[in-house]
Amino acid sequence: MIAGYAVPDFVSDFWHFYIAGITIVSVLGIMWFLRAQSTQKKLAPGEKAEIIDHAWDGDLQEFNNPLPRWWLYGFWFLIVFSVVYLVLFPGLGKFAGVLGWSSAGAYDQEKASVDAEFNKVMEPFLAQDVMTVAADPTAKEMGQRLYLTYCMQCHGSNAQGDGKNFPNLADGQWLFGGDATAIQASIAQGRLGEMPANLVGDEQSAKEVANYVLSLGGKPHDAAMAAAGQGKYAACAGCHGEDGKGMAAAGFPDLTDDAWLYGSDEAGITESIVKGRKGGMPAFQDLLGDAKIHLLTAYIWGLGGGK
Template sequence: MSAFWSWFIILLVVVNIVGLVALLFATARRRGGDGAGSATTGHVWDGDLEELNNPLPRWWFGLFVLTVVFAIGYLVLYPGMGNFAGRLGWTSGAAAADELREANAKLETLYAGFRGRSLDALAQDPKAVKIGRNVFANTCAACHGSDARGAVGYPNLVDDDALYGSDGETMLASVMRGRHGVMPPLAATLPDGGVDEVAHYVMSLSGRPHDARLAALGQPRFETICAACHGKDGKGNHALGAPNLTDDIWLHGGGDVAAVRAAITDGRSGTMPAWASVLGEDRARLAVAWLLSQNPQRAGAPSAAPAAGAQ
C-alpha cells in the first residue's frame, strides 16, 4: 500500500472514531432544564401524551464507551490503520499458514497409516474407502459423476471395461500422470463410401443392427487401416488406449451408425489431466482404492498398460 493511501485510511479511521465519540457525548447531555417533563421533542398526542428527548441511560452510555475503547485497543494491537501492522504483528497470511501447517500435520498422521499397503488391501479397509470416496467426490466427480459411472465422453470407472487397463496400479498411473487419447479423422483415407462401410462393419463386431453388405465391404478396409490400433479382431489395445469395439460399451454416443460414422470422419480426442500436483500420491491411492471397492472383481486384475504421458 502506498504512503498516500495508508495515511488516507489512518485519517479516515481517526475522524470516524472522534466523530462517534463527539456524537456520543453530545447526545448524553440533558436538555431543557432538570424537570422530568422539560426535555421533550414537542410532539404531543391525545392532549397530554408527550414524547421525551432524554439522554441514554448511563449503563447503555457506558456500553458505547466500552466499544470505543475496544476499537482503539484493537487498532493498537492488530492491523487496521493503513500500513501500521499492529503491536502484535499479526497477519491473516501468517494465520492461514499456521492453520495449513496444523492441517497438514494431521493429514500426515492420517495418511501415514495407509502407506506401504497395496491398493487391493486399501479397497478392503472401510476407513480408507471412506476417505477415498471424499477425495473422488471433491476432485473427480465433476467429470465422472458422483457414482463414478461417467457420462458421454467420460468413461465409467467402476465397470469391467477400461481403455488402459483395469488394475489398481494402471488406474493410479492415469490419475497421477493423466491420459491423452486421440483417434485421428480418417475420412480422407476412406474414400468412395469407405466411412459408411467401416461404420457398418464396426457395428457388426458388437452384434448391433447393421447393413451386412456394407459391413462385408468394410472389413478389409478396417483390417488395413483400423486394425493397427483396435486389433484385427476389434478388441482394442490397452497400451494405446484403443477401445474394444466388440462389446456394448460406447464412450462417445449411443453406439449407433451415426455416432460411429462421426467418430471415423471427425476423429476423437480426450484428455484426462494429471492430478499428481493437486492430490499427491497418498490421496490419489485412496481415491483409486474407493474405485476398486465399487467393483471388487477388478481388484488383482493383471496390469496391461504402463503409465501414459501425452500420446
C-alpha cells in the same frame, strides 16, 4: 501461515490510504459525535427538559434529553474494541495487524492439523503395495469414503460411470491402463482424451466409417456402408489401430469392446466422428496428496477391474 497471504494485494498504495483513511476518519467522527451528544444541560431543580419543536404521527413528541448513560458507554466500548481490533488484526488498508493473522493462514493451519491427524491413520498404508491395501477392509472403507467425496459426481456412486461420458472404473476395460501404476497416474495427474472433429468430411462418410467400426467389433452393421467406410477408416487407424483396438498407453479407446464413453450405436459413433470428443479427468495430486491417492488407487483397483 503462508507469508504471502498476510498482506492484501492492493494494486496501488492509493487504496491502502483510501481505506485506512476512511476507517480512521469514521472512528474519529463517531467519537466527536458521541461527545457532542453527551454534554448534558444542567436542569435547575424543578425545571423540565424542553420539548423539541416538532411532532410525528400527529402527537409523538421528543424531549431534549441526553443519551442514556448505558447506551453511550456501549458506544464507547465499541470504539475501544474497534481500535484494539484494528491494531491486532488486518483491517486498516494493508496494515497486517500485529498478530499477523490472515484467513488464508488460518485455513492452512486448520487443514495442516486435520491432515496430520488423517495421515497418522493413512500413512501405514503408503508403505504397502496396492494389492495388499486393496485387501484390507479398513483401507477399503476409507477408499470408498474418499471415492464418494471426490469421484462420485462423475463416475457414479458405484464407479460404473452411470453418467454418460464418464468411464466405468469397475469393468476391467480401460482407456489408459488398469494396472496400479496407470490408475495412480490417472488420478494424480489427470487425463485428457482428445479426438479431432471432421476427419472424414461429410456426415455420409462418417456414417460409413461408423458402420465399418461396428463391423470391426463384430456388431450388427450395414455391410455395404461398412465396405464404403473401410478406406476412409485410414484417417482413424493412426490412433485407434488398424484393428480398432486402440492404444491404452495413450488413451485411444478400443472401438471393438463393450465399453463406450459416448454411445455405441451408429448414431453415437457418427456423432463422435463428426463432432470429435474431448474428455477430461482432473488431476488430484495437489488436492489429495500421496496417501489419499494411494488409498483411492487401491479402492479402484479392487473394484474388480484391476490388472
